Amino acid sequence: xxxxxxxxxxxxxxxxxxxxxxxxxxxxxxxxxxxxxxxxxxxxxxxxxxxxxxxxxxxxxxxxxxxxxxxxxxxxxxxxxxxxxxxxxxxxxxxxxxxxxxxxxxxxxxxxxxxxxxxxxxxxxxxxxxxxxxxxxxxxxxxxxxxxxxxxxxxxxxxxxxxxxxxxxxxxxxxxxxxxxxxxxxxxxxxxxxxxxxxxxxxxxxxxxxxxxxxxxxxxxxxxxxxxxxxxxxxxxxxxxxxxxxxxxxxxxxxxxxxxxxxxxxxxxxxxxxxxxxxxxxxxxxxxxxxxxxxxxxxxxxxxxxxxxxxxxxxxxxxxxxxxxxxxxxxxxxxxxxxxxxxxxxxxxxxxxxxxxxxxxxxxxxxxxxxxxxxxxxxxxxxxxxxxxxxxxxxxxxxxxxxxxxxxxxxxxxxxxxxxxxxxxxxxxxxxxxxxxxxxxxxxxxxxxxxxxxxxxxxxxxxxxxxxxxxxxxxxxxxxxxxxxxxxxxxxxxxxxxxxxxxxxxxxxxxxxxxxxxxxxxxxxxxxxxxxxxxxxxxxxxxxxxxxxxxxxxxxxxxxxxxxxxxxxxxxxxxxxxxxxxxxxxxxxxxxxxxxxxxxxxxxxxxxxxxxxxxxxxxxxxxxxxxxxxxxxxxxxx
Numbered sequence: 001x002x003x004x005x006x007x008x009x010x011x012x013x014x015x016x017x018x019x020x021x022x023x024x025x026x027x028x029x030x031x032x033x034x035x036x037x038x039x040x041x042x043x044x045x046x047x048x049x050x051x052x053x054x055x056x057x058x059x060x061x062x063x064x065x066x067x068x069x070x071x072x073x074x075x076x077x078x079x080x081x082x083x084x085x086x087x088x089x090x091x092x093x094x095x096x097x098x099x100x101x102x103x104x105x106x107x108x109x110x111x112x113x114x115x116x117x118x119x120x121x122x123x124x125x126x127x128x129x130x131x132x133x134x135x136x137x138x139x140x141x142x143x144x145x146x147x148x149x150x151x152x153x154x155x156x157x158x159x160x161x162x163x164x165x166x167x168x169x170x171x172x173x174x175x176x177x178x179x180x181x182x183x184x185x186x187x188x189x190x191x192x193x194x195x196x197x198x199x200x201x202x203x204x205x206x207x208x209x210x211x212x213x214x215x216x217x218x219x220x221x222x223x224x225x226x227x228x229x230x231x232x233x234x235x236x237x238x239x240x241x242x243x244x245x246x247x248x249x250x251x252x253x254x255x256x257x258x259x260x261x262x263x264x265x266x267x268x269x270x271x272x273x274x275x276x277x278x279x280x281x282x283x284x285x286x287x288x289x290x291x292x293x294x295x296x297x298x299x300x301x302x303x304x305x306x307x308x309x310x311x312x313x314x315x316x317x318x319x320x321x322x323x324x325x326x327x328x329x330x331x332x333x334x335x336x337x338x339x340x341x342x343x344x345x346x347x348x349x350x351x352x353x354x355x356x357x358x359x360x361x362x363x364x365x366x367x368x369x370x371x372x373x374x375x376x377x378x379x380x381x382x383x384x385x386x387x388x389x390x391x392x393x394x395x396x397x398x399x400x401x402x403x404x405x406x407x408x409x410x411x412x413x414x415x416x417x418x419x420x421x422x423x424x425x426x427x428x429x430x431x432x433x434x435x436x437x438x439x440x441x442x443x444x445x446x447x448x449x450x451x452x453x454x455x456x457x458x459x460x461x462x463x464x465x466x467x468x469x470x471x472x473x474x475x476x477x478x479x480x481x482x483x484x485x486x487x488x489x490x491x492x493x494x495x496x497x498x499x500x501x502x503x504x505x506x507x508x509x510x511x512x513x514x515x516x517x518x519x520x521x522x523x524x525x526x527x528x529x530x531x532x533x534x535x536x537x538x539x540x541x542x543x544x545x546x547x548x549x550x551x552x553x554x555x556x557x558x559x560x561x562x563x564x565x566x567x568x569x570x571x572x573x574x575x576x577x578x579x580x581x582x583x584x585x586x587x588x589x590x591x592x593x594x595x596x597x598x599x600x601x602x603x604x605x606x607x608x609x610x611x612x613x614x615x616x617x618x619x620x621x622x623x624x625x626x627x628x629x630x631x632x633x634x635x636x637x638x
Contacts, residue, residue, distance in 0.1 A: 025153045032137030035130055044118065047141050056117055058102045064090065064138040065146040067232075070185075072103040072244065074113040079387040082215075082242035084235070087159065090135050091128070094121045128158035164238035165395055168434040169223040171237065173197055174398040176308040176431075179474035180220055180457075181497055183233040183271035186249070187212050189525035190268045190497040192301065192474065193234070195219035197309055199394045200329045200386075201237075202251075206298035206519070207264045209316045210253035211327050215242040216392035226437050226457065231527030231551070233271050239393035243386055248352040251327065252337045252371075252382060254296070254318045255348045262296045262318065267522040267568050277524045277566045278554045287568045291520055295319055298516055300500070305510035313340075320344035323378065335384040339373070348372045349382075356384040400433030403470035407463065428461065428468040442481040446488035454481035454493050460502065460511070462488050472502045472511035480533045480595075482542065494531040494544050496523055499576060517580045521546055522568020526555075529570060533595045535603065543575040543585070543603050545592035560611030563590055573605060594618075 036042060044057040051059055063071070068086040075081055080103065083089060092100060097118035104110050126134075133156070139148030164170040171180065173195035183189040188207040195201045203213035218237020225234055236242060245251075256262055267287065269276035283290075296318045303312040313324040323341040335355055349371045351359060359366060363380035364373035373380055405428040412422045427438035442454030451463040452471070459473035460481065471488075475495040484490040489504040498519035502511045523529055526549035533544030548563040548571050549555055555564040565571060573586040573595075586605075590613045594606030602620045609616045 024155045026156055028133040028136045028152045028154050028156070029140060029148075029150060030137075031130075031156070032133035032135065035126070035134050036137055039121065039126065041134075049143075052107065054107075057114060058104065059106075060138055061141045062143070062146070063141070064135060064148075065142055066139070066148060067146070070236075070242065071105070073100040074103060075100050075241070076390050077387075079389065080244045081389060082244060084240060087132065087135055088162070088239065090138070091131055093118075094126060094131050094134075096120055129156050132159045162238075164218060165432060166434070168430060168436055169221060169226055170218060171195070171220045171222055172395045172398070172432050173199075173201075173219045174395070174431055177303065177310065177312075178219060178431075179303070179312060180234075181474050181476040181495065182225060182457075183525035184213065184220075184235070185233060185271055188265075188268040188270055189476070189523050190298075190519065192312070192314070193220060194312060195237075196311070196329075198329075198331045199392050200331060200388065201240075202327060202329065204301075204312075204314050204327075205250075206316070207268045207270070208250055208253050209262055209296065209298060209314075209318075211251035212245070212249055213242065214245075214251075214329065214386060215240045216389055217241055218393060218395070222457070225527075229527055231525075233525065241389045241392055243388065244354075245352060246354040248350070248354065248369075250350070251335075251352050251355060252325070253350045254316070254323065255350060255370075256294070256296065257319055257345065259348065261350065262294060264291075264294065266290055267520070269524050271525045274553045277552075280522065280524075281554070281556055281565070281567045283567075287522065288520070298519065300513070300515040302513050304506070305504075305508055305512040306506060315341075318347065321347050323347070329386055329388075331388070333386040333388040335386055336381055337384075338381045339378055341378040343373060343375045343378050345375050346372055347378075351382065351384075355386055356382065359384050395432075398432045400429065400431065402429055402431045402433065404467040405429065407466045407468060427458075428470070430458070441479045442493065444481050444483045444488070444491070446483045447486040448488075450488040452481055452483055452488040452491055454478045454491075460491065460493065462509075464488075469509060471504075471509070472514075474514070475500070477530060479530055480535070480544070482534055482536045492517065492534060492536075492542055494534050496529060496531055499531070499534060499542060499544060517542070518574065518576045518582055520569070520582065521572070521574070522566060522570065524549075524552075524566050526550065526552055526566075528563075528591075530593075532592055534576075535595050535597045537575075537597055537603065538601045540578050541575050542577075543573065543595065543597075545573045545589055545595050545605055546570055547591050547593070548589075558612070563611040573603070575603075588612075 044055055046053055046055050046059040047061055049061045068084045070082045071085050072082055098116040101113045101116055103113050136152050175197050178195040180193050187203050187205045191203050191205040193203045199216050201215050202211050205212045215236050217240035220237050221235040224232030265276045266280040299315040301312045301314045304310045311326050311328050313326045315324045321343045326338045328336045351369045353369050359382055361382045408426040410424040412424045414422045430436040436458050438458050439456040440453045444452045453461045456477050460471045462469040462471045478493050478495045481491050481493045492501050499517040501515040501517055503513040504511055505513050528550035530547040531544050534542040536542055550562055557564040571589045572584055574582055575585050576582040589607055591608035592605045593608055596604050604620045606618045607613055
């Protein structure tokens with residue numbers, strides 16, 4: 001297609017005094033608008049907000065945003081998926097529009113797929129560069145804040161194809177299962193996301209003690225949390241297809257003794273669920289009473305580190321029943337949920353009818369999406385089916401051996417006291433050989449000289465014999481670690497979601513057991529609600545401090561400007577014994593970013609100046625020196 005003449009007459013000020021490329025620049029937004037109309041797109045697509053006119057295609061206003069959003073499509077044999085609306089989606093929609101049919105998001109046909117009437121546009125009609133120009137125009141069809149630039153001067157050349165393998169913020173799954181905690185839309189910040197080598201990924205949420213999300217394709221996009229200050233949550237990975245759960249927002253969920261679903265939203269709301277956070281903030285009941293009233297608890301998880309494709313076993317307690325659940329999903333969609341444990345009383349589970357319409361169980365009784373198992377030793381399975389996509393993106397296999405990795409050092413200089421030296425240590429690469437955001441924030445030394453390094457989100461590593469050894473992954477914003485054994489193979493680490501004991505139980509040097517020691521505090525995915533510590537007292541008690549939140553709708557600021565809370569022990573110091581019994585020992589903290597134990601066993605906390613705190617200070621409490629912890633509450637594993 002020939003470009004309009006006015007695009008070739010753009011001139012730019014020659015601020016450099018030298019030659020410029022102004023002659024080759026065009027306004028791609030204007031070009032995209034022209035192309036959109038000239039090839040007939042406007043005949044089938046509305047482009048204005050809340051346009052109620054009946055069209056054969058979806059309204060494109062608000063579809064292509066700066067931060068790509070999710071939308072529902074129908075693919076293959078009528079299966080529905082949630083996919084990310086980015087430039088890749090635009091190119092697919094233009095080149096092969098019948099492969100993914102959009103579902104109406106409003107109007108009388110809401111929830112119904114559009115008819116497959118859009119013709120494909122080959123290269124001879126629209127080049128890749130021209131599709132990108134149309135994308136620049138469509139990006140302007142948004143509310144302020146979500147819109148792209150109104151004018152974009154660039155050469156008419158196709159955008160360089162995005163390479164997820166070169167983007168270290170795309171966390172890729174090679175030949176081994178990966179796990180990562182953190183906030184994801186539709187799940188709480190305490191959720192554990194499981195990436196599987198077969199490309200079928202899922203999320204287990206301790207909020208409801210169940211799997212709440214399944215998707216195919218890339219694992220996780222970490223850019224929302226690992227760029228700038230974070231706080232924008234995780235996202236599904238490159239070319240992901242999320243399987244819709246329908247009206248039931250879980251896969252297999254346990255019920256309490258009264259037959260009710262377990263829901264800890266008051267202390268770990270779904271990411272972005274402001275209504276639930278405000279309800280928790282304004283509730284006059286004591287948070288400990290609410291926890292005790294539910295009488296259930298997430299206990300942690302286990303994954304056999306010797307089996308690269310093994311799925312994790314998530315452990316929890318409902319009343320006196322202790323249950324471990326393993327979810328397996330094959331590439332063809334077969335679902336097997338296996339349960340083991342001990343039931344002191346009969347236990348009922350709710351099943352998602354979308355996946356278990358024709359369920360088969362190995363034990364117990366099944367009636368109207370309720371599966372009941374008798375008291376006694378538990379060993380049972382339920383089988384279902386997930387409507388997976390026939391083809392989903394998978395990364396090429398990694399050729400990089402990331403653990404163990406040699407320690408690379410470099411001499412450095414600094415003004416140091418006599419007897420000290422300094423050198424730079426370079427961090428290891430990730431599982432695809434890419435530089436990773438290491439951020440070593442927790443350091444501990446074991447008796448055999450092994451250095452244990454906890455990072456914010458790159459896992460825990462052991463440094464021994466001048467080699468990096470990958471030990472544990474999945475922690476979200478871990479700021480501290482304490483070694484319990486002689487070799488750094490049993491550690492207690494803090495993270496936003498909980499205090500966790502992490503152990504290598506099979507002797508291969510990799511962690512396989514993650515035990516939850518404490519998670520009674522509220523964590524609503526606010527980026528600033530860090531757990532600082534832990535530190536260990538001489539009696540084996542662990543102490544840590546919880547930060548206040550920063551920003552967020554409805555946050556209670558107590559007359560301050562920026563720092564506040566949604567309730568649930570933000571701004572408290574807590575001590576926990578080895579079995580998980582805890583004491584709330586101090587409150588009124590703002591940003592207690594330093595915590596330590598003195599030679600006499602007293603705990604010291606450094607607080608950061610700002611709202612409520614006139615100057616940075618260091619305080620201690622004699623009460624924290626107590627070796628006998630009053631049992632304010634007990635949520636230790638059964």
